[in-house]
Amino acid sequence: MARVVIWGGTGLTGGELLRLLAGHDGLEVVAVTSRRRAGQALWTVHPHLRPDYPGISFMSPDEARSVEADLAFLALPHGTAYPVAAFCLDRGQKVVDLSADLRLGDEKLRHHWYGDGGAPQDLVDRAVYGLPELHRDELIGADLASGVGCNATALNLALFPLAQAGLLDEVRAECRVGSSEGGATPGEGSHHPFRSRALRVIEPFRHRHMAEALQELRLDPERLTMTTTAVELVRGIQMIAHVRLAQKAREADLWKLYRRVYGEEPFVHLAPARPAHLRFPDPRLVMGSNRALVGFGLHDDGCRLLVVSAIDNLLKGAAGSALQSANLMMGFEEGQGLHLRPCYPA
């Protein structure tokens, strides 16, 4: 068994990594860090996992530095992960960083969206963007992978076939997001009495995940608008993109294009054209799984396309893609620990 340390194990993505790793045949969790809960049993924070980790307690980050491991997952806040990534790499460990520290390769783009400071360029240059559907070959055997933004993943998977075919002229996207995007610690806007039943638009033009869509889809900023709306969900994202195509298309050709790109993908599925209520993906159909669902409909004019995707933000948008990347980096079957079926209805 390869030994795994999870840094930031009291959080939501840390909890999902633990849930996934409990079903992995080749990876064993040997340490889970927390500053606030060091010394306490893991199940006091993740009670649903008590039978899976009866004997493990959280460890302070200082203690975890001397643990022998082969792989580290960093489920830490932005800005705190990259020094840990550098430390783990120096100790010969492979690293998957779920934070945003290493996602944007271009220094200018990174500073524009996240401000000055942050990870040094040589560390960022070592990282592969951790979305296997777009970077599988580079992830195989890699030492360092970034995580993915959850909204960015909903957008990137939905639009990648069109971007690759040079068909994107203009995109206006809206992500409808659940509260777990905000992590485990409630803030002014995310505390339940204020967040529940909210329909709140967040960051209409400057959501940071937009930067990952610009990078991965190779779009000019003036061609993409993205808004995010808080809706009544705990998990899940539904991304709705109004796309103007660069040239007229026939719907049958677009189906062929999407099937060609995603036909062999283990975790990206196309929604059926009929019946109408299943054509545009609902996050409930992927909840608790590493699946992404993509559907679309073409306007009669052949130019306006509505593309909709759904993912579970904590899985395909975070811990699931992270484990999928780690499997490729470590030489395991890509889907190890990830073949969870969605829970429906939930």
Ligand SMILES: NC(=O)c1ccc[n+]([C@@H]2O[C@H](COP(=O)([O-])OP(=O)(O)OC[C@H]3O[C@@H](n4cnc5c(N)ncnc54)[C@H](OP(=O)(O)O)[C@@H]3O)[C@@H](O)[C@H]2O)c1
């Ligand atoms: N939630 C999502 O949907 C999602 C999706 C994609 C990516 N991500 C990214 O994944 C990372 C983790 O997200 P999350 O939702 O799991 O966050 P979270 O629930 O807030 O958990 C953060 C974890 O980091 C630890 N931590 C907090 N501040 C720290 C610090 N200054 N130094 C060291 N450890 C610290 C916390 O434990 P202690 O305070 O006990 O140390 C906790 O275990 C973030 O970078 C986030 O952007 C999240």
